[in-house]
Amino acid sequence: MIQELFSWLDAQRITYIPVDTEVVDIPGFGRLFTADLSGVESIFRGDGDKLVFNLMESPDVLMEEGIFHVAFPFGRNWYYYDLREEFRFNLLKYIGRPKPPVHDVPFVNLGIHTSYELLNACCSPEDLCRKAKWLGHTAVGICDRNTMAATLNLQKECANTGLKHIFGYSLTMMHEEERVGLKIYALDNEGLHNLLRIQRAVMVDSEDNTLRYEQLLMYAAGCVVVFAIRSVYWMAGHPKQVKRIRKGAEAVYYQVDANEYKADRIDREQLEALKYYFGNCYDADTDSFTVEPVLIPDCYYMDKDDAGYRIVVNKIATGAAHEQSDDQYFKTADELYDTLRPLFSGQWDFDSLFRRMCRPTVEIAGRADASFETGRMFMPEYRMRPEERERYGDRRTMFLRLLDDGLDRKVPEPERERYRERLDEEVYIIESTDNVDYFLVQWDMVREAHRRGIATGIGRGSAGGSLVSYLLGITSIDPLKYDLIFSRFLVPERCGLSWKDELTVLAPDITLGKGERYVEMESEGKTYRLCTDARMRVIRNGEERTIYADELMCGDEILFDRRDCLWNLKELETHESDLRTPPSL
Numbered sequence: 093m094i095q096e097l098f099s100w101l102d103a104q105r106i107t108y109i110p111v112d113t114e115v116v117d118i119p120g121f122g123r124l125f126t127a128d129l130s131g132v133e134s135i136f137r138g139d140g141d142k143l144v145f146n147l148m149e150s151p152d153v154l155m156e157e158g159i160f161h162v163a164f165p166f167g168r169n170w171y172y173y174d175l176r177e178e179f180r181f182n183l184l185k186y187i188g189r190p191k192p193p194v195h196d197v198p199f200v201n202l203g204i205h206t207s208y209e210l211l212n213a214c215c216s217p218e219d220l221c222r223k224a225k226w227l228g229h230t231a232v233g234i235c236d237r238n239t240m241a242a243t244l245n246l247q248k249e250c251a252n253t254g255l256k257h258i259f260g261y262s263l264t265m266m267h268e269e270e271r272v273g274l275k276i277y278a279l280d281n282e283g284l285h286n287l288l289r290i291q292r293a294v295m296v297d298s299e300d301n302t303l304r305y306e307q308l309l310m311y312a313a314g315c316v317v318v319f320a321i322r323s324v325y326w327m328a329g330h331p332k333q334v335k336r337i338r339k340g341a342e343a344v345y346y347q348v349d350a351n352e353y354k355a356d357r358i359d360r361e362q363l364e365a366l367k368y369y370f371g372n373c374y375d376a377d378t379d380s381f382t383v384e385p386v387l388i389p390d391c392y393y394m395d396k397d398d399a400g401y402r403i404v405v406n407k408i409a410t411g412a413a414h415e416q417s418d419d420q421y422f423k424t425a426d427e428l429y430d431t432l433r434p435l436f437s438g439q440w441d442f443d444s445l446f447r448r449m450c451r452p453t454v455e456i457a458g459r460a461d462a463s464f465e466t467g468r469m470f471m472p473e474y475r476m477r478p479e480e481r482e483r484y485g486d487r488r489t490m491f492l493r494l495l496d497d498g499l500d501r502k503v504p505e506p507e508r509e510r511y512r513e514r515l516d517e518e519v520y521i522i523e524s525t526d527n528v529d530y531f532l533v534q535w536d537m538v539r540e541a542h543r544r545g546i547a548t549g550i551g552r553g554s555a556g557g558s559l560v561s562y563l564l565g566i567t568s569i570d571p572l573k574y575d576l577i578f579s580r581f582l583v584p585e586r587c588g589l590s591w592k593d594e595l596t597v598l599a600p601d602i603t604l605g606k607g608e609r610y611v612e613m614e615s616e617g618k619t620y621r622l623c624t625d626a627r628m629r630v631i632r633n634g635e636e637r638t639i640y641a642d643e644l645m646c647g648d649e650i651l652f653d654r655r656d657c658l659w660n661l662k663e664l665e666t667h668e669s670d671l672r673t674p675p676s677l
Contacts, residue, residue, distance in 0.1 A: 273320030283314025498563030
């Protein structure tokens with residue numbers, strides 16, 4: 093049994109020291125006891141009214157000897173559990189220390205395809221980061237095909253594990269009638285925005301999910317472009333087009349990947365493309381390539397023994413499994429070296445070439461700082477139609493007018509005061525949490541569905557507690573009739589709205605009369621005019637106090653109501669050309 097464990101640890105490249113016929117020591121993790129289950133029918137046995145692991149040794153005796161983990165085989169894998177905790181299956185991978193590398197070459201894996209590339213890849217961001225961290229990597233990059241769904245979760249998981257993330261994207265570019273495989277990596281936020289535009293162009297605007305060459309030129313800024321292996325013929329045959337891409341992008345590379353495929357035809361195509369590149373795109377006299385190589389191995393599963401998972405998901409997707417390989421896993425630099433070395437003859441200084449191909453991965457990772465801003469809400473903005481803008485002027489006015497229309501249409505006159513009170517409460521929270529556009533978008537979707545004769549539901553879940561939704565026609569449930577509460581639908585605190593006893597609240601419906609004196613206030617480069625009698629809640633010299641607007645002093649911190657910050661201050665904003673006499677106080 094212990095020999096089987098040794099074979100497993102060797103396959104996982106885990107450093108270990110044999111102690112005896114039942115125990116191994118894993119540096120950085122601890123001693124591991126091997127449970128021999130060969131003579132039992134089940135890994136569990138009954139212990140009173142509960143099931144426990146079928147361990148023949150006493151856990152207390154093992155822990156007295158400083159052994160806190162038990163390893164055992166189950167199915168085709170090895171697992172372990174901690175004697176100090178409740179039993180659970182822990183896959184015996186990525187523990188302790190990996191075996192020291194033979195070729196200590198800095199390298200960042202930029203070729204990971206995650207499980208968000210549905211039914212084609214099996215790498216979760218959690219496992220990806222765990223293995224990368226265990227191998228001693230400082231960064232990791234993904235390149236899912238035709239999707240960016242994994243990017244935010246990758247960013248969060250990398251932040252949790254202390255790794256740097258790199259956002260990449262695999263796609264097919266169309267130039268005239270030729271299909272060209274590419275990978276694109278965002279280096280900065282301009283590149284990230286362009287990557288999002290590319291995603292839209294591929295998955296929304298294109299009928300065949302491809303990107304046109306002209307679109308690539310438009311969206312190359314802030315990005316690194318990498319030609320896929322079999323795209324070498326287009327790359328070599330279109331130097332002018334490559335030059336234009338190079339001019340717009342931050343850098344251009346050619347992908348090198350020597351994974352072996354099960355199908356001989358695909359394997360030959362890959363190897364012939366690599367042979368063509370190194371034979372025709374390299375100038376030995378100047379030691380230069382027309383397009384520099386970068387080592388990016390496409391990885392669709394975490395470890396070699398996970399290869400079968402991709403076959404399963406491919407067959408679920410299409411009923412067949414094409415372009416399969418047992419080598420498309422997250423490899424170490426040593427494994428990549430061993431895969432590539434046999435392909436090069438003695439005329440190449442392979443060690444130097446290998447370092448040269450790894451170097452761009454580190455450079456790309458070093459320059460990549462594209463990230464999503466987190467910590468605040470981002471909501472869609474409703475785009476007003478020309479006739480709506482002419483009728484209402486702005487989105488907020490449109491929202492309030494639609495609610496007034498709904499109140500007049502759906503609520504009897506004697507009940508309107510009670511409904512108005514509830515409506516004002518909901519509108520205040522909706523405006524203060526910046527959700528006006530959200531409701532307008534929902535209103536527009538339901539209205540369009542009705543226009544097309546598409547049935548809509550009466551309301552789902554806690555949305556039935558919203559009077560705003562009812563008056564806009566989004567739902568058909570009157571929440572006051574059934575005593576439903578709005579806070580079940582929209583919790584202010586979850587949307588960043590904090591409550592204070594006293595705040596400055598501006599009344600948006602009070603305007604300055606002609607010739608009336610006013611207070612002119614500047615904040616964040618914008619000018620506002622306020623009525624002199626406006627009551628302001630401020631912090632002055634570290635103390636909160638309430639004053640009138642004409643008592644404001646430089647340095648006062650005004651405690652504005654959040655709705656004012658989002659809406660009313662915009663309406664009060666004044667440009668220099670709009671200022672009129674009389675002069676401000």
